Amino acid sequence: MKLKYYVIAALAVSGSSYAQTCSVNQPASQDDGQFIDRQDGTILDIDTNLLWAKCSLGETYTVETNLCSGVPTSYSTFQDALVATTDTTLTTIGSQAGFRLPNIKELGSIVDYRCTQPAINLSFFPTTINAPYWTNTPDNNGINSNHDGLIIDFTEAQEVTTNSSGMTLIRLVKELN
Template structure:
């Protein structure tokens, strides 16, 4: 764990030197989240047929226009991220929640980076951190997030700013 965290931090610090193209995927790596694993719903949601979770296709702050996510993804503190789920009534559903770290990691696309997510399923996802609902046990004032530039899980002070993608259980109608 220490080695991978050190590598990730090194890449973050010196990231400009690598000249990474946006949304690059490696053909020699089997996709972890192939598009056929998902059902793309007309209401701006997507159903993960592997685990039954229903995700918002867009990050909070973006708008689903029927074919893609437009606008800019907003940033939130951890408390604001948790509250945003309680306030959401997206696509006619009020049972949205902030995913735990395991759920959020389930949409990481390991064959891609910058961002490490399937852009057909989750278009215009920024290569940045997304809050999970999972607190960090060692430091009570931190929480886990997934950094979608490379797909790794990290922790940050809960007052830091990250983006949000909400999820719900069940099948979208």
């Protein structure tokens, strides 16, 4: 229960205290037109042929407004994240089944390195908060001393070794055939 209040407080702070900052002098991380909002809770990346969940896991997508609402679920361990993504009720978006944790390269492909707080295109992923997101890539080299899996923190677009936010979230992905 205490964690739930912490997450809600952190979301309130992350949304209201920080404003996304983007540099126009930096080259674009993605091409114009690379992302397509399918208006079904998914975002298609035409360069990688990956279908992304518009919402973080735990949020609810509303078709009528094409928006995400609610509080994303935080997964404190790599194992918790892996287990969560085996639940088909969590990994089905609209009528699309088979979503999963992205690997480190896939998640890195949606990072917008021109921006911080959060380092992502908010036109397509509008409720992304300043927090780390899990990947399915195991940490075999001991990079993240506190984690068994690699994570990317969307606050500053970094693979991180510690998690000061107390939250680690999930954004699901699926390869299109």
